[in-house]
Amino acid sequence: MKYAMVEYDVIIIGGGISGLLSALTLSKHGKKVLLLEKDDAVGGNCNSYMVDGFQVDTGPHAITHLREGPLRRLMDEYFTYMPFFVDYGHYYVRTEKGLTKIPSNIKDFVTFDVLPRKDRLMLSQALTKALTQMTFGMLDGEQPVYDYLPKGLSGDTYDFVNAIAYFLSGKSMKDTSVNRVLYGSSFVRDSVPEDIFEDVEMAPGTSYASLITEKLSKYQLKGHLTSFSRLATNKVSYAQAYPRGGLRSLLHAVLYSMPGTVQIKTGSKVCRILTGGEHAIGVATDTDSYSSEIVVYTGFVKNLPSLLPLPSEYVKKLSTIDQTLSLTIWLGLKEKMKEFDYTGSEVWFKGGAYWAMPISNYDASIAPRGKQLVGFTFVIDEKNDLDREKKKAMELIMKAVPGIEEMIEMTHYQVTIPEKAAVTINGYFAGTRSPVRNIYLAGTDTDSRSMGVTRAAYSVLEMLKAMKEDKIL
Template identity: 35%
Template sequence: MKIIVIGGGTSGILSALSLGKEGHEVLVLEKNDKIGGLCRSENIHGYTVDIGVHAITMLNNGPLIRLLNQYSQYLPNFKPYGEYYIRTNQLYKIPVSMHEWMTTAVIPHKDKLLVTSKIIDLMTVGFDKDTSVYDIVKDLNLSEPTSEFFDTFSYFLSGEGMDKTPLWRLFTGAGYIPEDDIIPFIYNDLRINPLRTSISKKFDSGRLWNMVDDGLLKSIKNKSKKYITKFMGEARFGSQGYPLGGVQSICDCICNSMKNTTLKTNEEVVQIVEENDKYYVKTINDVYEADVIIYSAPAVTIPNIVKNVEEVNKYNEKLENIKFSKSTTIWVGDKENYFPYLGSEVWVDYPCWATTTSNYDPWLAPKGKHLMGFSFVNSPEKDAIMAIENKLNINLDKVDMLHVQKTVPEHASCAIDQFFIYPKLKNNFYVVGTDSDPRSMGITRAAYSVEMMLSEFKNIHQPTNVNIQSE
């Protein structure tokens, strides 16, 4: 079967890797001159600079690791990410567990008690899909610093402030609720609470039978208790890391493990037409024929490119409404290391996420130098530069290297009313990428969408006798 993958970002190359290894003939068409999309690193004056500041989530058996374990010969070498800090007048650890909440100095004591009891309450009774962080916070009469904390945290989780950030995003982002549990909630508009989401959990039928055996009421209690226990203790659902060699190493591991796959760069797809169960994919240079399309370019571009596919066109209006957030990342190379610890920090007064990537891998910077990244959401470049100079008291004209990137970090922001397309549009047309799965973020989200696509694809197309091809 001939498969064409449109776009060679993380979701596109993961799709190509898995489908090629499953024995299909795959062609990837990428419009840029390099494969990798946003999961790339580039050499800037001797520094290995990623596209954006990265932390890769869900490394304890999340979708990226599951796919790589199954299909890749090579695995990136992930270094534990360290801690998340918040910088006000000094540096504080971001509180994520009950113990950290109760002992943090960044939030006034009264607010800690209010927030803690509200979290326990919500995890027990549940909440609606469109409940925003603000809907909950506004009635608590929190102090200004605590409100600002939630607003900033919301920005980094969804690209929006707390009024547009869904509460479920905060819970999954903070690791209190497992990400898989929100899938039926998003696609079927269920109420999120431990009972309902676990009943309809897609992939684990064993768990469903256990619950039926257990009895309904007992399950509600058990599940709620499990989430709350996570909050009370230090353990969370997930682990994070940074790949040695930069995020390019993830892309390289995938591409170097491919089978039955051709990668073509500088091939922008301009039109896809369906005729007699075949697709004709037109690029600026050529026309290619396929049995199956995997669309990994932003889904918002589908209405312009896909012309006569009814199942696709019915989503056109929703697709056109997909919102992006924009990011500005300033990379600074210097002999001074402003973040001499493993981890990263968030600034509240001027929302920014900053880290020194050369702390994880010194080879990313020339000897004796450090590489620091500062990612801002929806901020103009000059404001971002000013914020760094003011906060760290440095003159960016005098540093060894300064590099500015403006990008769209995800194909869809995880905001209230946001549309996420389900990966299977029809038996021979699938969409993957960060607009086709709401779980987690970035590279992990892209990998989740590929897992979902694969499970749907295999149900329909996978011959039972095909084995995964190895070297």
């Protein structure tokens, strides 16, 4: 075995969006950075590639909280090149009758005829009650959505709420907390000023939502009152978008902004974090080892114990992190279908659920001329046979969009774990500090705020904050 010992200030393990944002920000703070990625390309779950003339993404993506969220903060402060974002559009629900906008306020609920009128009334009452209780600091937001729902709703309504719960947390309404629905939807989250999130100490094991609820009950009521007015009027901009040129445009913006001092090595799987006494001194792959002052780990935190010895209590906590497996089916269509004549995404919830996005509507160059590309994502059970899951998913698409079968020119499957941790009730999130002083963590299993790329950006901000506290930056 040949060891090349090279000195770095920081070694980053993993070249997904969290690792790359870590490399970008730390290098712009003057650090000499090495990033090691096990795959042949960087990007992880944030990339695009060609399949038979169609440019598919690693799952259909809505990039959220772009107005003043964590990604916006990172872009403003550290990016030299900006992706161009196209306004996201709307969230729809598809039924046999076609598309209907998903309600985001009381007014929408009144006209949302996808569900029985009685159920809509009961749901909007439950929502108003939750917000009222929250305002007075009386909401046990960690209770399951299912338990909070009024009794006597129809099967369709339960299926609808369940589909939304899977979208927001990766788990069913029995494992999704009321807080997650309130914060994950825009009812509360967008109406709270960003600075309130900055001061929150994320001790490992603490639920972010409960911390925020506690903070909010002491905070001025303005935030809540805004929620109420939103509930009544829907005067809200979601600040969500899709990057023109596909998801890889976001990845490219990070890569183009990266100073030349950052070294990136692909095809380099870190199999050990080297320690000396109480702290890390570097990392080793099968062929090389590298020394550094600091290590940032952005792979699955659950796998961290395979890289170095850690206290058993900590290992036990990490083992409770839960994930969701997803199946995405990309369909390249011979012609544009009128069913997909919109920007945004749609949910189907009857007899199974999917979340779909016709991404070529944002940028025609994503599909060959005159054709269309639509991604459908399903939550699947890893215990089930994959081929059967694929077949079931395809059948659901055919049922939801009659006539699509004759239009399919390209079919491409992706089986992925969208988030490294699902936001279940009392689900564990590792936080940015590890038990080893100079090993920091970033990625979607270290911070429970928001989801996806936004959550990855939060985790990087949290890591930077910890390093500033530790006088490393």
